[in-house]
Each structure stands twice: as C-alpha cells, then as structure tokens.
Amino acid sequence: MTTKKIELHVHLEGSIQPRTLLEIARRNHEPLPVDTVEGLAELYRFTDFRHFIEVWVMTTNCLRTADDFRQVVVDYARQAAGQGAVYLEGIFSPAERVEADGIGWDEIFTGYCEGAVEAEEHFGVTVRLTPDLYRGCPVDLAEECARVAVRYRDRGVVGLGIGGDERRGPLAPYGKAVRIAQDGGLAFVPHAGETAGPESIREALDLGAVRLRHGIRAVEDPQLLAEIVDRSVVLDVCPTSNVRTGVVRDLSEHPLPRLREAGALCSINTDDPAMFGTDLNREHDVAAGLGLDASAAYAAGLAGALCDDAVRARLLP
Template identity: 30%
Template sequence: MEIPKYGLTDLHVHLDGSLSFDMARELAKMQGMEMKSEEELKSLMVAPEDCQDLNDYLTKFDYPLELLQTEEAITYSIFELLKIQRSQGLTCSEIRFAPQLHTRRGMRQEQVVDAAVRGIQRFQMDIGISAGKSRACKEFHSGLILCCMRGADNQAMNMETVEVAGEFWRKGVVALDLAGAEALFPTKNFEGLFREAGRKGIPFTIHAGEAAGPESIWKALEFGASRIGHGVRCLEDKVLVRRLAKDEIPLELCPTSNVNTKIFKNITDYPILRLLNEGIKATINTDNMTVSNTTLRDEIQLVADTFHMSEAEIGQLMKNADESTFLRME
C-alpha cells in the first residue's frame, strides 16, 4: 500500500545520526574545517552493509559530533533537519541529542540546548512567514529530547543534563532519554538520574530492549519511563509483553537500524506483526536518517511491503505515534 504523503510523526530521531551530506559540508565550511568528498562522508556517516553490532554502528556518530560543537552549528542543524522532515511529509518530530557530547570546545550544556531551541524557533518563524500565516506553526509540532549517556564516569554530566532539561522543559524540551552502549552499561546503573527526573516532573523514554534483553525494559518501567526506545526484545518475556500491552507503553521501533545493528538478521525477521497482535502500542521511527540511510516514509513502506500490512495496520502504527508524542503532555 502507498504511505500517506502527509501527517507522519517521528518519535525517535537522533540529530547527530541524521545530518545530511549537504548539512555536513555546510557545517564544515562554516567552521573552516576540511571538506570531505561524497565517498568520505559515506564512509564516515553511513553504516556499512557488514555493520557488526550496535557498538560498530555507534562509530558513525564520531564525525557528525566533530561538526556539532558550536552554537551556530547546533542552531543550523536543528533548523535544517526540521526543514527536511517537513518536506518529507512529517507533521511532528521529536529530535534527540546528548548535550554533554557537544561541549568539547567549551560550550556548557545550557548553551547547547539554548542553541537547539533557537533552531526550533527559527524554523517556526520560517514556516510561518513562508506560508503567510501564523497557523502554519501549529501544523508542524517539534520538540527536543535530551539524552543522558550510558558510561562509567559521566554521572555529573548526566545529572547536569537532567538539570538543564528542567530549565528548558516546556520551553522547547519535551523529555529526557538514556542512550549509548546498552549492553556495556546496564540500565539499572542509572536509577538516580531518572528518580531525579521524576521528582522534577520531567517525562522520559529510555533506550532499552535493543542490545540488552527484557531486564533492561523492566528497569526502565521501574524507573517510570513513559515510552521505550526500541524495546523489540520484550518478546523474550511473556509477562513483560502483557505489562506493555496493559499499560499501553509505546515502543519506538526503528526497523532498519535494528537490522543494521544485527538485532535481526533480515527485515523479514522483524516482529512488527507479532507486536501488534500482542496489543503493544508499536510506532515506526527512523532512529538515524543518515547512518541507516532511511526516511520515515521509507521505514513505514518497508514494513508495509515486507509483511503485506493492511491499510488498517499502517493506520494503527501512525495513530500510535501521533498519540504517543511527548508534545501532547505540554
């Protein structure tokens, strides 16, 4: 079936993993950095067909992060990514990034987030002017999700991210997240962060049930996560599946990314129909548009074609995403 051209929602898209090659070139030019060729950019920013696992996949963020170390670069990138998404038929986007990863040249996390918020504001102003009516801003909803990072020695930086999220919550920031090497740094190690987020009333999602199994999802739920990033390994635990379905906890599924990272060998192994049949609130997202060489329409079309999904099933996926955005909580 043909996917609608308008009305798409991406709940799980990383800024650093979604810089287009044109954006990368412009960012390099802006900062007087070496300009990379098309082949060099592909090698640096796109997961290869023989990508080994999540840790291998994460190496494709190194170069984009080099480009995203100034306020100007952050503002520009948010603005341009939102423009691209709108041109692709999205009407809602929650862009996520880890402020602590953008402080290598002296920016504070507060400056990073303020620059990102300015990118959203610039985009809203741009579409309002281009449409000739302020109503245009209400036709595209966008917000920022701030990622804490899994690691062994960054507790202070993670807590700073929580504090900054509190400062900008409902002023561009819509939620928190926990990202990074899930198998190396278990979710259970980060309880304190999300207890503090809960105390501040900030909602959050957590990457879980991707590189690690159901125990990671259980911990995320115990902490109070409103959504689960990926979460496909929930199917290894029948009790967990029933809990997710009963409480209508949305899963932010990213099919191509999960194949890239070898969670599944082939897209034909992807359990989208089983998840829907179990009553789980599944959504389809891009994760990283450039690293996974995809768009949201491509992702939805991929599962629709692979599993011969009905119009009703695709409609349910889109409805689930629309109902699950943190922007509805503002």
C-alpha cells in the same frame, strides 16, 4: 496527498545530510576522517552496533555552535515536513558535547530550542526535544544535564532519555538523574530492548519509563510484552536502523509483526536517517510491508507523544 506522520525517535545529530555535515566540519575546522560525500557513505557501512556508535561519536563531534545545533533542527524539520510530519520529538546528546569538547550547556540547548521554534514557524511542524544521556556518562555530568534539561522545559524540552550500547552497563547509576528530570516535569524515555533483552526493558520500566525507544526485544518475554500492552507503553520502532546496526539480521526477521500481533503500540521512526540512508516515507513503507499501516503508526505516535493537551488536540486525526 501526503499522509500525516508523527515521529518520536530521531537523533538530530544523525539526521545531518552528508554534504551539510562536511560543510559544518570545515567551518568549525574539525577534520573528519573523510572529506567527500562518497567517503561518508563508505564510513556509514557499519559492521555492528559498536562500530555504529564509534562512527556516530566521531562525526557528530564536528558540531560546535548554537547555530550548528539550530541548523540541524531546521534542516531535518524541512525534510520531514515535506514527507508529512506534523510532530517530531528530536533527540540530541548534550552531555557528549560538554564532556568531549567543553561546549557550554546553554550554547547547546539554546541552539536546539531556537531551531524548534524556527521549524514550526517555517514548516508548520511542531518539534519537541528530548535530550539523551548515554551509558557510560559520568554520573555527576548526567545529573547536571538533567538539571539543565529541566531549566529548558518552557522552551520545548519534554523528556530525558538514555542512549548508547545497553551492554555497557545498567541504568541504576543514573537513577538520581532520572528523578531530577521527573521531579522537574520531564518524562523518562530511554533506549531499551535494542542491543539487550527483556532484562534491560524491565530495568527501564522500573525506573519509570513512559515510552521505550526500540523495545523490540520484548518479544522474547511474553509476560513482559503482555505488561507493555496492558500499560499501553508505546514502542518507538526503527526497522531500518535495526538492520543497519546488526540488531536484526534482515527485515524479514524483524519482530514488528509479532509486537503488533500481541497488541503493542508501535510508532515508526528513522532513528539516524542520514547515517542509515532512510527517511520517514521509507520507514512507513517498510512498516506497511511488515503489517503496520500509516493510521496505526500515527495513532501510536499520538499516544506516545509528550506534547501538551493543546498540541495533542491539534494533532487528532
């Protein structure tokens, strides 16, 4: 019997299987630097985190239409449900599509929201959505994105995040965008403690983060880690991702065991599964090898989920 799983951290654009990505690029007449599955596999050999971001932007720019965005959700939900997923929080990056390609906000949000509905109807997996800003995003665009996200709250949008390379700059310029989202009933779920250390985590918590995407570098500051544990802030841990982007040198050095030993709640996630050559089963196997079993991962996922009470009651083990 497949073990039930909750995933809180998957970038939907990074979940597109190579063959599908090539098909989407061709139908939208958006050339990629490679035109074969083997070529994409080679492209996905990242040298460091910055190289990963460059490739991510390059490849995801082929997405153009509401149907593209809908397909991305449905395809990943099918795969994840087959591996036991009962609840997903999917990340997507609308501001990048608007800024780079001039795609309309509603085209993007409608596609993802319709995909979430279809995913539940066909595969029984509940999908909620958490659009991401990115460090370096123009502030006015970030604030507009937050307003649009609030408009889609009744269609499955439950949070607002900020991703990208933490070393590009602080979160402070996006304080108003975060407040717009929070005032509109959305949770703030930023990336922090991935490419930067405890100071990045502290900044995210001070802005009202209710969960941390990654957060693994909290182990560098025992006092901060103790606070995370005391506040029951869930860390969305993505072991393979951390190795593939060079954040952690080797799985044997991953801080997950130390986080768990301190009492931190750690959900287990794929991050960008197609780009990192992983899936939910593999990540749970990796986590088990690092001392986190499936029941603890599920409990952390449930604790961190941004769903309503009715969904939460349905997800109880």
